[in-house]
Amino acid sequence: xxxxxxxxxxxxxxxxxxxxxxxxARVVAGARQHFFAHGFRGVTMEDLAAELRMSKKTLxxxxxxxxALLEAVLRDKLARAEADLQQATAGPDFTRQLQAxxxxxxxxxxxxxxxxxxxLQREAPEFFAIVQAxxxxxxxxxxxxxxxxGQKEGRVRKDVPPxxxxxxxxxxxxxxxxxxxxxxxxxxPKVAFVKVVNVFLEGAMxxxxxxxx
Numbered sequence: 001x002x003x004x005x006x007x008x009x010x011x012x013x014x015x016x017x018x019x020x021x022x023x024x025a026r027v028v029a030g031a032r033q034h035f036f037a038h039g040f041r042g043v044t045m046e047d048l049a050a051e052l053r054m055s056k057k058t059l060x061x062x063x064x065x066x067x068a069l070l071e072a073v074l075r076d077k078l079a080r081a082e083a084d085l086q087q088a089t090a091g092p093d094f095t096r097q098l099q100a101x102x103x104x105x106x107x108x109x110x111x112x113x114x115x116x117x118x119x120l121q122r123e124a125p126e127f128f129a130i131v132q133a134x135x136x137x138x139x140x141x142x143x144x145x146x147x148x149x150g151q152k153e154g155r156v157r158k159d160v161p162p163x164x165x166x167x168x169x170x171x172x173x174x175x176x177x178x179x180x181x182x183x184x185x186x187x188x189p190k191v192a193f194v195k196v197v198n199v200f201l202e203g204a205m206x207x208x209x210x211x212x213x
Contacts, residue, residue, distance in 0.1 A: 024062045024072075027052065032073045032111075039115035040070060041123055067124065074127055078134040081108050085142040094150045098201075101146060105197060109190030117189060118179040132174065139170050147204070155208055169200045 030052050034043045045066050049059040063069040084107070088100035121128045144166050150156030156165075175181070176192050185192065202210070 023058075027059060027062050027069065028072050028076050031069050032076065035070065035073055036111045036116050037113055039113070040066075040119040042115075042119075045069075070124060070127060071130075074130055074134075077108075077111075078131075078138075081134075081138060084108065085138060089142050089145045089149075092149055092152075094146070094153045094155050097146050097149055101142065102194070102197070105193060106190060109188075109193045112189040114179060114182050114188060117177075117182070121179055135173065135177075136170055139173065140166055143169055150205065154206060156205055160204070165200075165204050169197070172196045172200060 027048070031043070031048055034048065034051075043066075045059055046056060048069075049056045052059070063072065081104075084104045085101065088104045089097050091097065117128075120131065144162060147156050147162040147165050151158050151162060156162075173193065173196055176185070176187075176196055177189060182189065182192055187195070
């Protein structure tokens, strides 16, 4: 991995003993930063061990392979997105939910770069499927809650069932958020996701609801 093209982790001591949850979390955080920014293929376990200032042996105690580490990174990402979206959609107020959710989507989307999604689809398709399934669950759960709150307040159209609106959004997201399609459109995952959501909201919301964006 070219040292000149990627950010450096802040050097920290080796920290907790091998197998300690805090040490494992530190490895996941470091891998998450580099996998998402530079792709999975170009980041080696040796690179990560050096930047985390731990031995490769210690790194392998926490995770027996780069694939195992990748799975932990993806599940950590989905868990954090779930927690943030849960907080964003708490309460009955549609306007607050919508604004908090859009901020959450931008924050989580800016981590991912096209190189990561491309490598994931090519090198670990089974984990690409995990990402798709996790994203579908998040959209169903949290956008479903948002749509229902909006319909109660008259800010989302009531002539279309909420289940249909959520499926419509999921279909649009799945059609766009593929490495090849992102490349064709010249978009990053963050920009593409936000654009899809905004177009969806323009069609789903009433005039009063659009004023809440």
